[in-house]
Amino acid sequence: MDATKPDQGQSEQIANRLRTDIIAGRMEEGSPLREIALAKQFKVGRGPIREALQRLSHEGMVVAKPNCGVRVATSPPNSIQELIVPLRRTLETFALRSFFQDLNANDFDQWHSILKRMRIACETSDYASTVELDIEFHQSIVERAAQNDLLSIWLTLVSRLRNQFQNGHRKYDDPMKIYYEHVSIITIFQTGDLEQSLQTLEWSIT
Amino acid sequence: MDATKPDQGQSEQIANRLRTDIIAGRMEEGSPLREIALAKQFKVGRGPIREALQRLSHEGMVVAKPNCGVRVATSPPNSIQELIVPLRRTLETFALRSFFQDLNANDFDQWHSILKRMRIACETSDYASTVELDIEFHQSIVERAAQNDLLSIWLTLVSRLRNQFQNGHRKYDDPMKIYYEHVSIITIFQTGDLEQSLQTLEWSIT
C-alpha cells in the first residue's frame, strides 16, 4: 500500500482545497469550474472531481446548472445573509456550550496554533490566509462539539457568508485587530467563565 | 429516448425517492443502502446512485463511512433537535414573509392540491403519505420564496427532524387533526393577514 497517506477520501481533500481557494477570494465570483481542467490539475479522474464539486454545491460555495457546469456562487442577497448570521450565532454558541466544561490543555494548544499562524498572516497583511484562519478558528469550535450534524449545517451557513469574512477585514484599518480579537476570545475561554465566553463569541460574529 | 421527461437530473429523482422512503419510515434506521442493489433496482449505473447518496448524506438523511457504505441515519440527540427547531421556524417564517404580498390564485390552487391529497391520506390513516405530505407542504412554502439558498439550508435542517414528523402523528388521537391544522394555515393565508399567518405557521412547527 502507498505509505503516502491512508488516503481517507481524496474527493474531500479536493473539496477542502477548492473551498479555501474560494473563501480566500482566489476565484472570481461566477467563474466556471471545469471538470476536465480540475481533473488534470489534481492529477485525478473526473469522478472525485464531480463528488467534490457536488459537495461544494450543497454547501452553497458553487452553483451547478444541469448539463452546464458549476460556477463560483455569487453572494446571496443581504436579506438572506442577515437571516443567516443569527443562525450561525445560535449554532456556534450551542457548540461552545456543549463542550465548555470539558476543555483541556490540548484544546488550547490547538487554538494557540491557529492564533500563531493568524498572527503571522495579520502581520504580513496576508489577507487570504487571514480569512482562511478566521474560518478555521470558528470551524474548530464547531468541530470540537463532535456532532457531525452541527458541522454540516454550519458549513451550509458559512459558505453563504464568505464575503463577510472577506470584506470584514477591510473595515479594520489595522489587520492586527483581527488577530487581537481572536486572542481575546481564547483568553476569555481560559478563564472558564462560560457566560462571558458565550457573549464574547457572539459579539465576534458580525 | 423516453419522451416521458426531459430527464432533468436522474440522480435527483433517485434522491427524492429515497428521501421520501426514509421520511415515511419505510426504511429501518441503521439499515445499509448498497450501491449495487440500488443500481439494479433503479435500472441505472452506480454513478447516479453515488450522487444521490452523497446528497442525502449531506442533508443528514444517511451517514456515510468511507470505504464502508452508507446507512440510514439515526435521529440526532434531542439536544440537537431542540436546537434545530427554532432555526426551522426562523427559516419558514422568513420565507413566508418574503413572498406573502405576492400570493395569487395559482399558489392557493397548489396548496389546495396538497391539502386534498392530505385529506385522503388522513382519512385512510395512511401514515406514510401523511408524513410525506406534511413535509411537502412546508417545503412548498420554502420553495415559493425562490431562493435556492433557503431550500438547501431547510433540507439540511428538516432531515434531522424527520422522526418528529413521524412521531408527531402519534400524539394526535385523530389523524384528521393533522389535516385540519394545515387547512387552517392556508385559510389564514387567504385572509391576507401577514402577522396572523406568521404566528399560525410558527405555532404549527413543534
Added chain:
DNA sequence: ATCGGACATATTGTTGACAATATTGGCGCT
C-alpha cells in the same frame, strides 16, 4: 445589415470495468 437556423465544438452525464479496502468465515494455535 440583422435575424434565424443548422453545424461543429466543448462540456457534462452515464456506464462498465478495474483497483483498493473493509467485512466475513474458517483455520490453527493456545
Added chain:
DNA sequence: AGCGCCAATATTGTCAACAATATGTCCGAT
C-alpha cells in the same frame, strides 16, 4: 472452547471511454 490470524468475498473508490446535451459560430435569407 476461546482467541487471533489469514484467506475469500463483498463493497466501495477510481478511472477511461461513450452518449447526451448545451454553447458558440458560420452561413444564408430577408
